[in-house]
Amino acid sequence: NAGVTQTPKFQVLKTGQSMTLQCAQDMNHNSMYWYRQDPGMGLRLIYYSASEGTTDKGEVPNGYNVSRLNKREFSLRLESAAPSQTSVYFCASREKGGTHEQYFGPGTRLTVT
Amino acid sequence: GQQLNQSPQSMFIQEGEDVSMNCTSSSIFNTWLWYKQDPGEGPVLLIALYKAGELTSNGRLTAQFGITRKDSFLNISASIPSDVGIYFCAGQLNSGGSNYKLTFGKGTLLTVNP
Numbered sequence: 530n531a532g533v534t535q536t537p538k539f540q541v542l543k544t545g546q547s548m549t550l551q552c553a554q555d556m557n558h559n560s561m562y563w564y565r566q567d568p569g570m571g572l573r574l575i576y577y578s579a580s581e582g583t584t585d586k587g588e589v590p591n592g593y594n595v596s597r598l599n600k601r602e603f604s605l606r607l608e609s610a611a612p613s614q615t616s617v618y619f620c621a622s623r624e625k626g627g628t629h630e631q632y633f634g635p636g637t638r639l640t641v642t
Numbered sequence: 643g644q645q646l647n648q649s650p651q652s653m654f655i656q657e658g659e660d661v662s663m664n665c666t667s668s669s670i671f672n673t674w675l676w677y678k679q680d681p682g683e684g685p686v687l688l689i690a691l692y693k694a695g696e697l698t699s700n701g702r703l704t705a706q707f708g709i710t711r712k713d714s715f716l717n718i719s720a721s722i723p724s725d726v727g728i729y730f731c732a733g734q735l736n737s738g739g740s741n742y743k744l745t746f747g748k749g750t751l752l753t754v755n756p
Binding site: 533569571573574579585587619628631632634635 | 648672673675677682683684685686687690692730732734742743744746747748749
C-alpha cells in the first residue's frame with residue numbers, strides 16, 4: 530500500500546515550458562487535492578476534486594489546470610511555466626465520509642528559470 | 643480567504659523540554675488536524691480532533707480542540723531531536739461550501755538542540 534505517490538520528485542523548467550505533475554493514490558479515496566508550499570506561506574490549495582468527474586478551484590488556481598483521470602489519478606498541468614510557479618507541489622487525498630483527514634504525497638520540487 | 647493564525651512561527655528548544663503551539667481563527671471549525679513535515683517530505687497527520695473540548699494524545703503529543711471551536715493547541719512533552727520539523731494546524735470550516743477543503747496555518751518550525 531503505497532498511499533499517495535507523485536512524479537517527478539524534482540523538475541527544472543524554463544519560462545514558457547509546459548509540464549504535467551502526476552499524482553496517484555491506492556487508498557480508494559474519493560477526494561484529491563493539489564497544494565503548493567512556499568516559504569512562510571504554508572500550504573495553499575490550487576485545485577481539488579471532491580469526487581471522480583468533478584474539479585474545483587482552490588485559493589491559487591491561476592496558471593494551472595487539472596484532470597481527474599479516474600478515481601486513482603489527479604494530474605496538475607502548467608501550460609506556460611513562470612518563475613512565480615517555482616514551489617514545492619503536494620498532492621493529497623481524502624476518503625469519503627465524515628472525516629476530513631487528508632493524506633499527502635512526498636511532493637514535487639519545481640524550479641522555473 | 644480564511645486564515646488560521648499559528649504561533650509561534652519558530653521555536654528553538656533544548657532536548658527534554660516541553661513544547662506548546664497553537665492556532666486561532668475568527669471562524670468556527672468543525673475539525674482540527676495537526677500535521678508534521680520533516681525536511682524534504684510531505685506532511686504527515688499526527689492527530690485529528692472532531693469535538694469541541696476534545697483532548698487527544700498520540701505518544702508524547704497531546705492536542706486539544708478549543709471549547710469555542712475557534713482554536714486548537716498542540717503540546718509535545720520531553721522533546722527529542724527527531725521532533726525537529728514544521729508543524730501545521732489545519733481546520734475544516736463549519737460551512738457546507740467548504741466541506742471538502744482544509745485551511746492550513748503557516749506552520750511552526752521546531753528546532754531541538756541535543
